[in-house]
Amino acid sequence: MDELNNIKGNEIDKLLPTDEEIADIRSALLRSKFPVPDIDAEWTKLSSKIKDEETQDETQEESPSRVHIYIWSAVAACLACVFLLHTPTPELPENVAILSTPQSTNQVTLTDAHGKDKDVKDSALSFFARKQPDQHVEGRLLSMSTPRGKDCHLVLPDGTKVWLNAESKLDFPAHFGSGKRVVHLKGEAYFEVTKDKKHPFVVENDYFTTTVLGTVFNIRAYDKKDANVVLVSGSVAVSTGFLSDVKYIKPGEMAVCHGRNQWDIHPEETYPYTQRKDGYFYFDHMSLHKIMAEIGRWYNKTVVFENTDLMTMKLHFVAERKQSLSSIVDNLNQMDGLHVVLGKDEVIVK
Incomplete structure (x- = not known):
C-alpha cells in the first residue's frame, strides 16, 4: 500500500x-x-x-x-x-426532520351528485335555499374540495356557513332531510351553524363526531395525531361512537381526540381560529414545527429542519395568507435566532 x-x-x-x-x-x-x-x-x-x-x-x-x-x-x-x-x-445533518408535502391540484373542486368534478373559480359559493324541499330523504351528496394554498367559503342548504381550509374536503347533501343535518369533513373547517333544535347539526370525520344545535366552532381532522375541535360559542358534544364516550365542551375549550374514548379537554384561545377564517396566519406561542407545517401545507412546500433544536421554539407570528412565500420567509428571518432559506421545492430551517 x-x-x-x-x-x-x-x-x-x-x-x-x-x-x-x-x-x-x-x-x-x-x-x-x-x-x-x-x-x-x-x-x-x-x-x-x-x-x-x-x-x-x-x-x-x-x-x-x-x-x-x-x-x-x-x-x-x-x-x-x-x-x-x-x-x-x-451532507444531510444527523438531526434532520422533513415535513413532506405532496403535490396537489391547484383548483377548488365541486363534485356533483353524478360524480363529475367541476373547477370552482369563485372563493365563495352558496347552496342556501330559503325553502327546503318537502322531502324526508336527503338530497344527493355533493363534495367541496380545496387544494393546498386555497380555501373556500360556502353556505350550506340550511344556511350554515363554512370556511373550508386548504387541503380539505366537505361532503354534504344537496338538501337536508327531516332528521339530523349530517356532513362529513376531511381536513379543517370553521362552522357557523344555523340554529334548528329539531334538526341537530352533525359533523363526522375519520376520528370523532361533533353534534350541535346552533354553534360556532372549528374542527381539525387532517390526521389522528392532531384531531380536535375548538368551541368559539354555544355548546357541542363530541364522541368517538360510543354512548359512554360523549363529552361536552364549553366556549374557549379544545377537545383533542387521542383514540376511542380518549379525550383531552383544556382551555384554548379562540382568536387564532377566527383570524384564519378572516384570511390570516395567527400563531401565538406556537412551536416552530407547527408553524412551518402549516406554512408548508398552504404553500405546498416540503419543510426541512436542519437544526431540530428549533422545532420546539415558541413564536408569535402573524401574516396575511395572501402574502408570497418569499415575504413570509423574510418576516420569519426578522426574528432572533432564525435562519430560513427558500429553495426550489423546499423551505429549509438552518
Whole structure:
C-alpha cells in the first residue's frame, strides 16, 4: 500500500465530485430522502470486481500501472462516499426532520351528485335555499374540495356557513332531510351553524363526531395525531361512537381526540381560529414545527429542519395568507435566532 501514500493532492481532487455534483446529490437527498451510501458495501462490490477480473487474466502478467488503476478506482469510490457523508457542504445533518408535502391540484373542486368534478373559480359559493324541499330523504351528496394554498367559503342548504381550509374536503347533501343535518369533513373547517333544535347539526370525520344545535366552532381532522375541535360559542358534544364516550365542551375549550374514548379537554384561545377564517396566519406561542407545517401545507412546500433544536421554539407570528412565500420567509428571518432559506421545492430551517 506504499503506492497509496504517493498519490498527489491534485490527483485525488480529480477523483472527487465537483461542487455542482455535490449540490445535485444534496438536493436529491432532501427531496427524495435517498438512502445514505453504504461504504462497506461499495468497497466489497469493487473488491469483488477486481478479483473477478484478476482471475480472468491470471495467465497474463499484470502491469503495475493496471493494478494501480484498480486500487485508485476503489479508493476513489470510497472517498466519494466518505466525502458525501462527512463533508459539511453536501451532507444531510444527523438531526434532520422533513415535513413532506405532496403535490396537489391547484383548483377548488365541486363534485356533483353524478360524480363529475367541476373547477370552482369563485372563493365563495352558496347552496342556501330559503325553502327546503318537502322531502324526508336527503338530497344527493355533493363534495367541496380545496387544494393546498386555497380555501373556500360556502353556505350550506340550511344556511350554515363554512370556511373550508386548504387541503380539505366537505361532503354534504344537496338538501337536508327531516332528521339530523349530517356532513362529513376531511381536513379543517370553521362552522357557523344555523340554529334548528329539531334538526341537530352533525359533523363526522375519520376520528370523532361533533353534534350541535346552533354553534360556532372549528374542527381539525387532517390526521389522528392532531384531531380536535375548538368551541368559539354555544355548546357541542363530541364522541368517538360510543354512548359512554360523549363529552361536552364549553366556549374557549379544545377537545383533542387521542383514540376511542380518549379525550383531552383544556382551555384554548379562540382568536387564532377566527383570524384564519378572516384570511390570516395567527400563531401565538406556537412551536416552530407547527408553524412551518402549516406554512408548508398552504404553500405546498416540503419543510426541512436542519437544526431540530428549533422545532420546539415558541413564536408569535402573524401574516396575511395572501402574502408570497418569499415575504413570509423574510418576516420569519426578522426574528432572533432564525435562519430560513427558500429553495426550489423546499423551505429549509438552518
